[in-house]
Amino acid sequence: xxxxxxxxxxxxxxEAEVEPDTIQVCYCADCQRLSGTAFRANVFAPAExxxxxxxxxxxxxxxxSSGAKRVHAFCGDCGxxxxxxxxxxxxxxxxxxxxxxxxxxxxxxxxxxxxxxxxAWVPRIEAAEEIDGQP
Ligand SMILES: [Zn+2]
Ligand SMILES: [Zn+2]
Numbered sequence: 153x154x155x156x157x158x159x160x161x162x163x164x165x166x167e168a169e170v171e172p173d174t175i176q177v178c179y180c181a182d183c184q185r186l187s188g189t190a191f192r193a194n195v196f197a198p199a200e201x202x203x204x205x206x207x208x209x210x211x212x213x214x215x216x217s218s219g220a221k222r223v224h225a226f227c228g229d230c231g232x233x234x235x236x237x238x239x240x241x242x243x244x245x246x247x248x249x250x251x252x253x254x255x256x257x258x259x260x261x262x263x264x265x266x267x268x269x270x271x272a273w274v275p276r277i278e279a280a281e282e283i284d285g286q287p
Pocket of ligand 1: 159160161162163164227228229230231232
């Protein structure tokens with residue numbers, strides 16, 4: 153389905169194509185730190201349909217515990233997340249479900265990763281595959 157999204161201040165807008173019911177919830181320490189909350193909900197958008205419409209995000213290169221580098225794009229004015237992707241020639245963009253205007257129509261999470269880092273008070277999401285660490 154076609155989706156569009158924006159940062160909080162609206163300077164950065166974008167559109168993409170995503171599959172409904174393919175949300176991935178991540179409980180890893182990086183997602184907790186970068187989102188400021190207990191988990192992050194993502195959906196994957198093939199690069200060929202992802203298009204920035206307005207604005208130019210700032211980019212932070214995150215180095216994970218595995219050594220893998222990811223680009224984290226965000227709004228330099230409001231700090232709102234835009235996407236994460238591979239550093240070189242991304243094949244897909246990982247979009248933040250809460251930033252998409254169609255977030256209520258996107259369906260359910262299909263998978264949860266880094267479940268071993270899930271905070272004890274976070275309820276389990278039934279019917280979404282659980283993976284302890286990085287798939
Ligand atoms: Zn903004
Ligand atoms: Zn994560």
